[in-house]
Amino acid sequence: MRRFAALYAQLDRTASTVAKREAIAAYLHDAPPADAAWAVYVLGGGKLRRLATATELRTAAQAATGYAEWLIDASYQHVGDLAEAIALLLPPGDGALADTPLQVWMEDWLPALGKLDPPARQLQLQAWWRALAPQQVFLLNKLLTGALRVGVSQRLVVQALALWSQLPTDLIAHRLSGDWQPHAAALSALAEPDSGEEHLTDRPYPFFLASPLEQNVEALGDRNDWLAEWKWDGIRAQLMRRSGEARLWSRGEERLDGRFPELETAAAALPFDGVLDGEILAWNAAGHLPRAFTALQKRIGKLKPGAKLLADTPVRFMAYDLLEHDGEDLRQQPLRARRERLATLLQDVSPALMLSPALPATDWPALALEREQSRARQTEGLMLKRLDSPYRVGRKRGDWWKWKVEPYTLDAVLIYAQLGHGRRAGLYTDYTFGVWDRSHLVPVAKAYSGLDDAEIATLDQWIRSHTLERFGPVRSVEQVHVFELAYEAIQRSSRHKSGVAVRFPRILRWRTDLAIRDADKLDDLRRLAMD
Amino acid sequence: MRDDLLQPRSQGLYCPAGDFFIDPRWPVERAVVTHAHGDHARIGNAGYHVAAAGSALMRERLGEEAVIETHEYGEAFTLGDVRVSMHPSGHMLGAAQIRMEHGGRVVVVSGDYKREADPTCAPFETVPCDVFVTESTFGWPVYRWPPIDAVIADLLSWWDDCARRGVPALLFCYALGKAQRLLAELALRCDRVAHVHGALLQPVQHYRDAGIALLPTVPLAENARGTAMAGELIMAPPSAANTPWMRRFANASTAFASGWMQVRGNRRRRGFDRGFVVSDHADWPGLLRSVADSGASRIYVTHGDGDVLTRHLRELGHDALALEALGES
Missing domain, CATH: 2.40.50.140 (Nucleic acid-binding proteins)
Known part of the structure; x- marks a missing residue:
């Protein structure tokens, strides 16, 4: 972990994204690929299943320091971060485990900790703490309890990988999407030349994200250059159908398979293969309206919803974009063409799959009036999308705006x-x-x-x-x-x-x-x- | 607290038997002042007693008109019925603990202190007493100071790194005490030159006049810009951070030397690239050790959030009280 700790220190010591990008790229060059793969994973916000609770860490810290529980808690309150507070409270370790590779920690040691019974886990934690320098204790505690959070965004990791591999960032972002697994082979696959076919692998496309509209809407120019839709308040997702098989990916790039069987059934029944971008909504069929987000929350938590829940809280997929059709990546085509094809394809399909309607108001003042209806329509406001725009990667300003209602x-x-x-x-x-x-x-x-x-x-x-x-x-x-x-x-x-x-x-x-x-x-x- | 040697009053700690205040907040007749920092040495008192080692700094702070009586460390003098003496606290040049003796009892007010060696001032002296009033600025167990050798080595490698990258190394530190300590520690390890902000000039000169070896310094040129200062160390008070002054050094790597830099959130919130953990206050082990060394049967804890230290001392079996809770305000 020594090399990764050094990278962490470098990242923590600068606010410059250029310096951070270069530090990560340099690390990727030098580190063993299996370690580097894990570094990419955790820096990008990936985490292991929770292996120890905060309470367990506090109890182990009590045992290791001899301090009273209240004193550990007061220190935590003062520092504002439990992982750091413990690292500062412990007597300095001897560094005996400093050179254990990150891969060994992540693949062997930490998962094994989760399998121990609580008393043994307490002892193991203390043994590790005694063998690590304070900064590594801090990292270990962070890895045990959740995400690392060092001011590095997923986007920055993508940029660093692009710098390291000399490939375009959009390609790297796509290769990292879905449930990318941190292994040496997966890391080297990130750097391989583009085959042209890889959009067909089992991965979602990187989502294009809208920016909040801060300027006057008139500044967007001609109303006719823009598609206006409701801003739906549900779960953003990509619904895929490839070779007849349906998959559902959330914006957090997690597989939602099994949670929304009515959508998978509807997708499997489509007469074409494709990838739809849209919103999962709990639906009030009688009112032709989405239900409040709280209704959808009942479904999010359920891995295999029962018949009653499916009947009481049905969901629909409100599609607003078509990213792929019968194996063809459409993202570089203008939105106008993608929408047209989407509208045609969604005629006569299951009612669970809907087309997000384009709002007809012909000028900006009329649209502003329409926006006043957002709350009554159970939406968060409007989306404005430039009809000439491609489907971009990530949050790029200029083509997609969210025009939310005033809070x-x-x-x-x-x-x-x-x-x-x-x-x-x-x-x-x-x-x-x-x-x-x-x-x-x-x-x-x-x-x-x-x-x-x-x-x-x-x-x-x-x-x-x-x-x-x-x-x-x-x-x-x-x-x-x-x-x-x-x-x-x-x-x-x-x-x-x-x-x-x-x-x-x-x-x-x-x-x-x-x-x-x-x-x-x-x-x-x-x-x-x-x- | 009913005590003829010490009472907390709104102006500060008061000694009834000697009719004087220690570090009074508002003007009083007679003030005994522990050290020259602005929150301890205030103008407007009718008369002052200070340690001789800090007299030049005190004069600078209090003005030509101030009536100041100086005392060598350890040399007893009498105020009212009280035998008073001043003893080094190791906080900065001229900083003193105040020992008060009356009717066979001894009270010591620590003022600000540290236990680590500091080439700019006399080391902390353990003064046995019945009542010990300790500061607790860093009264949490997360504060344990790293060895100064390691910190200065780290600082020098940061400076070298800035030189390699062609950017100024902009180090923020308190203008009085901390800046001179850093310059003295650097002088022991290198023979470079530091550029200093105007606020540091006079304190640096006072330390030199007191015969303390500091790194050579040059006043920061009025028109100095980032490019001309590539690889140079610039020292400035923290009050200069995030002011228009900073724009001249937009590309600089910034650092802050303070005990508070022990906690990552403090550094990130203030936007410094680097934090060097150097403090002139006692860390947690230093506080506990000083309380034990004093042999006092009663401990008063003053400064900051004294609750944590007070409670811990009580659990260790000391008769400890937070002074704040006694109606200090």
């Missing part, structure tokens, strides 16, 4: 604060907000994002000097500050004390102009949740 907002009072994690470690950045239930404030939302660094620093100082009570890492604070929160939806909830659940709350602005009596009332939120 709902509410004014709420800061009532609790908790220390943040990662980059915000040591600062009070996790806030709980309350609204009025008659004479007192009840918590309705937690939010972590939306303030700038200066506001965070100011609020952190204020929280420290205006704490009422401490409950472990949480402080209740004087009820003074009002914030405007944005959110996407509000629903009734029996799991929340307030009786409502607010979806995706974030801070819009600090309302220094408002007093706490101006904050919203719970009764009003409840009414909204009923509509």
Whole structure:
């Protein structure tokens, strides 16, 4: 792990993407291919099945340091990262295992840890910690508990692989898509010349992602150059049919096979082979509408849904693009041509496969009016796609825009604060907000994002000097500050004390102009949740 | 806390029997000041008692008009009914612990201190006492300072790396104390030159005047730009980070020398490429060791979030209290 730890240190020591790309490419040149394959996998966000829980790590750390449980926890709260806190707490190891290759850790040792019974696992962890330098302890703990997160995106890994292999990034992105397995052979396959046939392998195409529309819509030019559709609020997916066999890939490039049998059946029954890009939606057939995302969540978790669930919560595939037809990669054709072919192909197929309709409004003002209907149509707003555009790879600005509806907002009072994690470690950045239930404030939302660094620093100082009570890492604070929160939806909830659940709350602005009596009332939120 | 030697008051720690304050926050008649940092040495007090080793720095901080009485380390003097003496705390040039003796009892206020050797100041002295008031700036067990040799070696290899890449090495550090310690440690290991920001000039001169060997320094030229400074070490106070001043060195590799750099999130949040863990405060083992060495039967913990250290000391069997909890504010 020594070489990988050195790479990690290099990546951690620069904010420059160029420097990171070069560091990864240099590592790929030097490292044994089996190790390099694993490095590509974990840097790209891949992880092993969870092999030890955070509680197990804390318990082992207690045993290894002799510190009380509260002291381990206080250190974790202060550092904001358990893997790092433990690495800093342990006595330095002797480095005896520093040269064990990454591949051995990932393929043999770590999986074996998962098979031990809990007491043996505790001892094994401590034995490893005693044999590694602090930075490697940190990496080991990260690998055990989840993703690495070192400011390296999947895209950066793709760019580094392209630099290393001297191949185009789009080809690398496609070869990495699907469930790429980290083996030496798979790594060398990434660098092989393009055969021209490889789009037919069992992999999804890299998804083309839209950017949020920030400019005035009129700036997009002629309305007739653009396709406008609803922005569906479901699961983005590619539905493939090759040689009669159906496959479903999520945007996270995970196989969804088995979860949505009605879609696979419908795809298998198609009279052609192809790859459709679209959205999986829980469907309200009577209303000709999608159902709320919460309905779809019931299906996501079920690997083999039963008859009752299938009947109660049917799903549909709302297709909006055709990437491949009878073995031909269509991605370089203009959207206009792909859509035309898609519309023709989807005539007279199973109702489970629908064509995302093009919105007819003929000019931008009319389209803006249509967008006002988004919530009533159970959508998040509009998608605008340039009719001349190819199907690109990743998030490239310019051809695909998402024009979401304005979020709902509410004014709420800061009532609790908790220390943040990662980059915000040591600062009070996790806030709980309350609204009025008659004479007192009840918590309705937690939010972590939306303030700038200066506001965070100011609020952190204020929280420290205006704490009422401490409950472990949480402080209740004087009820003074009002914030405007944005959110996407509000629903009734029996799991929340307030009786409502607010979806995706974030801070819009600090309302220094408002007093706490101006904050919203719970009764009003409840009414909204009923509509 | 009912004690004729020490009471926490809103202005700071007060010694009733001697009628003086230690590092008062607001102007008082008589101030005993531990060291020359701005949050300890404040202007406006009628009279000051300071350690002789730091007198030039104090004069600079407090102004020509200030009435300052200096005392050699270990030399006792009397304030009211109290026998007072100042002892090196190892924090920076002239930094002192305050020993107070009255009616057979001894109280020691540590001020800021560290246990590691520092070529710019006298080393921490263990002063036996009945009551020990300790700082706890780094009062979590995650803070254990790496050996300074390793840190300076790391810093030098970063500097070399910047030279190879043709970019300036921009090192942020506190202008008084930390900067001089780094320059002194560097002087022991290399014979290069450091460029220093204007805020560092006077403190550097004071240290040189006190006879401390520092790396040669040149004032950073007004018109110095990134390209001309390729491979050069530039030292600047952290307050210069993220200001327009920085634009001149847009391509620089940036680093911060501070104990807080032990935690990765602190470094990432502040956007530094590198963090060098160098602190002039006691780390966790240093705090525990100093408490034990003092032999005190009662410990007061001051500064920062003292809760963690206080609770740990109590579990170790010490009679420890957080001073904050006693109504310090």
